[in-house]
Amino acid sequence: MSKFKDTILNPIFKGNPITVLILGICSSLAVTVELKGACVMALSVTIVTAVSSFICSLLRKTIPNRVRIIIQLVVVAMMVILVDQVLKAFAYAIDKQLSVYIGLIITNCIVMGRIEAFALGNKPIPSLLDGLANGLGYGLILIIVAFFRELFGSGTLFGIPVLSAIGYTNNGLMILPPMALILLGCVVWAQRSIDKSLQE
């Protein structure tokens, strides 16, 4: 049972894909302007990672080794297109806001990385959990960064005025990608000062 617990908890803190493995940086800079977009992106990546890990793990014994990357790509691409189509049908405004970044989930190293490193060598259920946990680890950082960027950049949270209601002047720099990188660096710094074993 502790192995299961490890599979789930490790990617969220000690092996967090963004802050420890430094994967998926590009999209985390792009979609963290607002909390709403960040949440949808986090959910989308979690679903894509979890389901494609699960499918690839089911197929792991049958996939010809020479074309395994291509097969993985086909599975991931299918999931990404499905997520995009569903968003277009049910959350059109958010899909428009996230625009190309949903399609670019396919290039997110976390998805392929987890399939190669975990799903191909493990049973379906642990793979599903691993994908889920990595997606959540990614989402957690996204939401932390988006929280600060939206709060100080637009003075709102989920579009509801918070700081702007008490006369705060929006900081335009928070909305631009460079500030996301700086914030991300701060998150990495905070995590490494809490857990000294992560320091190199």
Added chain:
Amino acid sequence: MNTNNNVYTIVYTTVVCVLVAAVLAFASQKLKPMQEANEKAETISQILTAAQFAEKDELGAWGNAKVIEFFKDNINKAVLVNAQGEIVKSLDTKKAEVWGTSQLKAQKYGFPEGKYEIPVYIFNNGVSVLPVYGQGLWGPVWGYIALGGDLKTIVGAYFDHASETPGLGGKIKDDPSFRAQFVGKSIDLEKAKAFEIVKGGAPQGQSNAIDAISGATMTSNGLSGAINEWLDAYKNYIEAQNN
């Protein structure tokens, strides 16, 4: 089983591809009606925003049904006009029919010699909304320009884009102050350029020009080109209406 021989590999990849294609085709079939409804409501809310009925974000919060209902209540008629400026067809306003949903991303409409039919949306308050489509820096830009009853004064505008740079070219959509510049300006069909977006700032007192976005020359030029090309196509219609 030897999963590395060639026949197995080819058969395996083929089967996987066919299965995935089937799943995607099925999903696309099932979701298409909802996606089209969303796209139509989006087009209508862009038209309504251009005509200054409400801000785009407000309309988004209304939901599709209310947006379409509002459009039906306020539209007087929607017509297609040809190159000679004659009205050739009416769109069904009771069904909130709009032109160009499928051509939303038409980068270059082309205006085949004298053979085009393009839409005018006329609202009960006398405002006419005309679409424009063009090529920005990275992809298509498009939008709607709302003209007052004299078909000369601009009462509002709304623009959208597929992939312009956020913070630079993306301002045509995201920066309300860019759009606000259009309000109160007018178009001048007598001039070579009916409307200008001027890099470095529009000259004081020129009523048919606004400032371009700094750092987004290509997007500004693309939008300016789109506006002029389309206003030119409507020239005969506008003149016929004013006589």
